[in-house]
Amino acid sequence: MSGLSIGQVAERTGLSVHTLRFYEREGLLAKPVRRGTAGHRVYSEGDVDWLGVCIRLRASGMPLTDIRRYTELVRAGQGNEVERLQVLREHRERVLAQMHELNECLKLITHKVAVYEGRLGLRDNVTDCAP
Amino acid sequence: MSGLSIGQVAERTGLSVHTLRFYEREGLLAKPVRRGTAGHRVYSEGDVDWLGVCIRLRASGMPLTDIRRYTELVRAGQGNEVERLQVLREHRERVLAQMHELNECLKLITHKVAVYEGRLGLRDNVTDCAP
DNA sequence: GTAGAATCTAGAGCCGACTCTAGGTCAAAC
DNA sequence: GTTTGACCTAGAGTCGGCTCTAGATTCTAC
Incomplete structure (x- = not known):
């Protein structure tokens, strides 16, 4: 599937472009976002899906540090399922x-x-009958 | 019934004494807390009950400003039930x-x-089946 | 009567999660 | 060819909600 600009992703996810860049800096994305011409971010559908998960986790009160930790486990690949389970x-x-x-x-x-x-x-x- | 010191209220409510003073400054208490000798706060059971309500409202995500607004309505006495209902x-x-x-x-x-x-x-x- | 704990006020500091600014690059439209 | 708008980075600012500090006073137990 093509590739989305940060503006398009902002529109889809409801996050601001500021927040998208901030989340990336904070290490919330499974993989570093691809860059196109001039260093512009190019998001894949997978990136957007992952952001959807992050949004859900945030909305349910998971702090950014925990989301980052979980993301790191996912990024590290197979072999740490036990830790992922624990986080979840x-x-x-x-x-x-x-x-x-x-x-x-x-x-x-x-x-x-x-x-x-x-x-x-x-x-x-x-x-x-108070309170 | 007697009256409770701030420390006792902290123990009962689970709030810190700092937070209790902070909440009072923020206007979250229905009535100004009574003061005993030397200006020490003396909480009534009613105060503690009201704090319980505040704690519930906070725990469910109501911002302090909204709790204050509601408190002000209650403090103002009868006649504003419509507004209270709206807040709730x-x-x-x-x-x-x-x-x-x-x-x-x-x-x-x-x-x-x-x-x-x-x-x-x-x-x-x-x-x-991701995500 | 004195040490140690609890309280007081006013105000500063901190933390998480954004949010915005400044200054710059680049592509497309006019 | 220049203006417009989306994008870039680095870093500063904001906001809500506490949390703590300093310096003074007062209660409690010995």
């Missing part, structure tokens, strides 16, 4: 914990929303 | 979006974990 499993635990926390928060908010709706008479009255 | 509903939307995102991430990780387990022969072989 640890992150999965954090994600699950975070989901649990979000659920608790959701309960709190839903309760409070019900209380205020009650006060406003939008629904049957509900009495607040 | 908006945050609920963000929380739901975040949960959705986390779920997507979880799927990705679970898939990758399965792939690596497969490669390691811990389970039946699974072939990776």
Whole structure:
């Protein structure tokens, strides 16, 4: 598949061109991005896919250093599957914990929303049992 | 009931005393904390409960400025329930979006974990269909 | 009454994750 | 042939959310 300019990748991924360069500097890309004429970056579809993974990991709260670590393992090639698994499993635990926390928060908010709706008479009255 | 020192509150909430003072400066407490002899803070159970709410909101990604805004509404007393509801509903939307995102991430990780387990022969072989 | 721990204020420092600036190269459109 | 716009590098700046320091005061236990 052809090759994409940094601007095109920015558009596709939703990251800014600044952030794309920053991520590269930070070692988040599996392989150094290919360069075309005049040193311009040329991204492959694979690069974009990998960025998609990074974005997901970031969105779920994985710090850049951990993503870099994982990337380094992938870059190093076969033989370190155990470490990769460890990174992934640890992150999965954090994600699950975070989901649990979000659920608790959701309960709190839903309760409070019900209380205020009650006060406003939008629904049957509900009495607040703080907090 | 009595009253709690900042150190005791730190222990109960898991926040540091630094953070407790910081939160107060930032206007996150519903009412200014009572002061005892020599100006030492004396927290009520209500203060601790409110801090619990703040902690939940923070843990679910609400920025301090939004928590302050909500706190100000509560402090202002009755009559602004509509605005409070708005703040809460908006945050609920963000929380739901975040949960959705986390779920997507979880799927990705679970898939990758399965792939690596497969490669390691811990389970039946699974072939990776990138990304 | 004195040592050591806890508290106070004001303000500086730090960290992660971007975000932007300055100054420059290059290609294509007019 | 020059202007416009996308791209380049290196490095500085910003922002949110803490976290810590300094220097003073006060409580607690001996």
